[in-house]
Amino acid sequence: MPATPALRRYNKRVLISCAAYGFSLVGGISYFNNHPGAHGPTAYLAAVIPALAIIGVFVAVGRYLVEERDEYLRMLMVRQSLVATAFALSLATLWGFLNSFDLAPRIDSYYVAVVWFAGLGVGSCVNALIERRAR
Incomplete structure (x- = not known):
């Protein structure tokens, strides 16, 4: 395409x-x-x-x-972004609680963006899996 x-x-x-x-x-x-x-x-x-x-x-x-x-392409990017957001916020929340109880070291907060970008890759994989199942 x-x-x-x-x-x-x-x-x-x-x-x-x-x-x-x-x-x-x-x-x-x-x-x-x-x-x-x-x-x-x-x-x-x-x-x-x-x-x-x-x-x-x-x-x-x-x-x-x-x-x-293209509504379909837009939907794919929305899904990918939602997966990335859930991934980044989930990891940031988990790490924050671990850090609060001195079970994990402090990390600079800009790493949330790095994790979000990695989450875009996870979202792309989710899109591919959903596409494969639909066939």
């Missing part, structure tokens, strides 16, 4: 956001390595820009859901 115009725009947005994330993360790490203990506005900017790039991926997913005209 050829990619729809909405899917092509989605892929472009995700690639741009991921490239921006990579460059801004390298820049931020470099900044903090060269300015240990920095706390001014530039330090906050260096720390926030990679997060904005990740937020760009979330925006790309949302825009894809709005722009996709």
Whole structure:
């Protein structure tokens, strides 16, 4: 099946956001390595820009859901996103309780986004399994 115009725009947005994330993360790490203990506005900017790039991926997913005209493809992405959200929130909740009782180490909260992205892969597998059963 050829990619729809909405899917092509989605892929472009995700690639741009991921490239921006990579460059801004390298820049931020470099900044903090060269300015240990920095706390001014530039330090906050260096720390926030990679997060904005990740937020760009979330925006790309949302825009894809709005722009996709094919209802079936939209439903697949909605299901995939719901699985990813349930996966990420479930793991974050479990880890949070384990951490509260000193049974697991503290983890930076941005890993929830990483787990959500992994959950998109789980959601894709769920879609494939459902498709296989429907045949």
